[in-house]
Each structure stands twice: as C-alpha cells, then as structure tokens.
Amino acid sequence: MKESYPIPMYYRLYKQLKERIMQGYYRDGKLPTEKELCDEFSVSRMTVRKALERLVIEGLIERKKGKGTFIRKVQGEEHLTKLTGFTEEVGENKVKSKVLANKLVRVPPEAKSVFNLPDGSLVVMLKRIRYIDDTPVAVEEAYLNPAVDVRILNILEKDMSKESLYRILRKEIGISLVRADEIIEVAELSSQQAKLLNLKKGKCALLRKRYTYTSDGQCVEYVVSMYRGDKFKFRVSRS
Amino acid sequence: MKESYPIPMYYRLYKQLKERIMQGYYRDGKLPTEKELCDEFSVSRMTVRKALERLVIEGLIERKKGKGTFIRKVQGEEHLTKLTGFTEEVGENKVKSKVLANKLVRVPPEAKSVFNLPDGSLVVMLKRIRYIDDTPVAVEEAYLNPAVDVRILNILEKDMSKESLYRILRKEIGISLVRADEIIEVAELSSQQAKLLNLKKGKCALLRKRYTYTSDGQCVEYVVSMYRGDKFKFRVSRS
DNA sequence: TCTGTTTACTTGTATATATAAGTTGATTTG
C-alpha cells in the first residue's frame, strides 16, 4: 500500500484490532474498554471510537452501552450474505464459468475515478462466461482495484472457473464488502457477445454495471455484466 | 445546544438532510459546508460530521477534501435509494402524465395473493403515460388495494395527471410506505405500448413490477411499468 | 502573459472535556 505516507492513527488502530480479533488475541470474546485502549495506544477516545466504529460497521464487534465491546460469534454473516456475487446468487452447484481472460490491464475510463487511480494504472481484469445448467447466461467483465489490497493480484494465479470471486475477496484477503451501487439498463448484444452467449446479434439483454465498495468507502470492484434478457430478472428490495 | 428529545441530534440531522437530498432541496448537487450546517442547525462540527458520515456510508453523498460535499446522483438515471414514486424520482417540474384509466377493476391474478383479496374483488386501477420534458418515457399501470384504507377509493375522483400518487398515499391518507420489492426485466413493446410511447413495436424496454408495502406489512400497491429502454436506467444501492 | 506564491476555504485527523444513560456490585436502610 502507501506505507510511506502518513496513515491515520485511527486506521492503524482499526487494522491492528482487526488483526488481533482474527488471530484470537481476545480469546474471552471481550475487547478492552475505550479507556484501556486509549492508554495502551496513547490516543484520544475519539480515535479509539473511530477505529471501533469501523469494526462495528464490518460486523466484527458489537457494543453495548454500560457493558462493553464484544466480538461477534458469527462475524458479519448477515452483512456477507446480503451482498453476493454470481455464485452465491444462483447457487454453487449449478453454476459454472469459463474464463476468457484473467490478466492485468490498464484501468478503463469508467473505473478510473471511482478507483481513484491515475491514468494508465494496472488493474486485474477477469472476464468470464457464466453458465447455469450448461447454458451460457451472462458475460461478465470484472475490474479489481489492487490499490485496496495488493493480495488482489493473487487472483491472477487462481483458477477462476471454479472459485467465487467474492469468497476470495472476503475470506482469503479479508476485505469486507459492505455496499454496491448498480446501474441496470437495456442493451443490445454485440456480435461478439452474441457469439459467446449462443444468441443472435442485436438481441435484447440486461446490462448491469456494478461498483462494489469496502467498509472504508474504497471501490474495490467494477463489473460490467451482460445477462440474457430471456433468462434473467433482477430482484430489488427497497426501503 | 441542549435538547430533551430522546432521539440524538446527529440522527435527526441525518434524517433531515436525507429528506432534503431526496426532495431535491440541494438542486445544484452540492451540500452546504460543515461550517454552514453547524450554523444552520446550531450544532457542533462533530455532530454534523456524524450525520454526513452516515450519508456517505449509504452512498448518498460523496465528500472531497478541500472541495466540499456532493450528492451522488447520476443524471438521467432514476434516483431510487428511497421509496419514491415517479414524480419524486424524476423531479416534479419536468414530469407530466396523461391518464388513460382511473377506475375500478377486478384484481389481476398477479396481485390477488399479495393483496390478500378474494377472487373478483375490486381494486383501483390507474393507467398513465409518463412524460419527461414532453417526451413519453413510460407506461404505468398501478393497482391499489382499497382494503388497506378505504380512502384509496378517493383517488378515483382525483385528477391524477398532476397529482403524485405517493403524495396522496402518504400525506392525504397517511399510509406509511416502508418497503418495496421490485422485479426488473427486459421486455419487448407490444403494439399498443409502442403506440403510446411513440416507438416501434418490438423495441426493447425495461419492465418493472413493483409491490409496495405499508409498515404493517400489507401490500398496498402493485405497479407494472414499461420504461423506454433508450431513456431509462435503474440505479440500485445494495448493502 | 505566464508562473509561482499567498490566502482563504474546504474536509480530515486528533485531543481534551463534559454530560447522559445503561450496567453492575457494594452499601445503606427499613
């Protein structure tokens, strides 16, 4: 990362506490009080609270007024189940993928500003055809921002025809995905896309652009997906 | 500032700002500075920041150091992070409607079970063409469940070419709409729909089915809308 | 004119402090 630049204290504290929680340092399931953390790290209470707040948002800890701060047993399960990738959406057993590309490319213009990267930066591009029951239903092009965590580059080495991208980001790299913005529109299949999906050029499809964000608001993923219009519907729950 | 309310100030501020953003109060897409908000609401900067932080997490606003706070609205897209009707989504000044029907009909089969009504019950059906800047962009067929509140029948008497349906439901009848489930898919325009939208039959469009629920879980509205595929995008925020 | 520099304004980080409101256990009181 950008270790040479001054990293905010609350962020370093957040990282360190997260590390400790994941390594089982607080075995009794209880974190020190705010006061104790202030003393241990020689920071003010607000700095401690800001770090703890992030852990709450990620679902790692839970705080109770008058009692203390506790590690959640099912760490963020609820958060994780809501925001899902294709594999989780459809069900692991029926879905297959064919990897068309898994390589470094220059950041595309639509992602440049959300990724907050300079022109010409390299990002991981993963292009896959998605199958359900051996029928091709979508072409998906995902761009992943390695500035969020360098281990994202490890994806290049993986066999992504079997792996779930979101599982790797969450479980292996430990990135907590908390929000996604999607834009859904109608589009016609290009000849290339039509060929990949075994359809005719010009057929209607659902085009979904998705920006996925981590708990600290960094955009880690930009996906452009083309779904067969005759096979797919999107369900949205608003409140 | 000392308030005897049980609801925290930062939360009320967050709610109010959210409301304002939704209503288009900050039309230029820019929020006041922290200082200005401090002065307007007579609170400290931390309270303002805490309110704004929530809006950032929800993806409603975006903040830039040295520049200011900006509303994350992409122009030409529906702004649907809140539960809104068409009028609120697009902005009251630009939208017009033509009423094609406003009458009692038998409950359609897709709505019968969610409305929890016996076969052949009568419901209000409101069919409208929606215009933005005098261009027809959608055909909308709304079914309203009078079992939720009999005053829904009053809609039959209203001139719905000017009124916002959601305003009537919320403000006049006092129904609180809290959740909506939507299904978005691709569809081709029927000859009738094509004629209404001034397009050719068979053109691609976005078909949205929407079920809107009240706070006590009753389904009050079922809407089938056909949006021009070339004019509309749906924006969805997931978390 | 163009190029740095200053200056004012923005958000970001951080400290210190005060008060409120739940929780818990010890202490007082009937």
Added chain:
DNA sequence: CAAATCAACTTATATATACAAGTAAACAGA
C-alpha cells in the same frame, strides 16, 4: 433479610479547539 440507593464502571452524545492537507482563486513578480 430484602429493597432501595449509591458509586463506579461502561458506551453514547456533544462541544470546543487545533492543525494538516487538498483546492481554487486572487495576487505579485518576472
């Protein structure tokens, strides 16, 4: 002994203050 109270803890809310770091426009000097 039992119940009420109190004291000491916890997190939650809120204020005031300070400085850092980006941004942009005004300004000065070559």
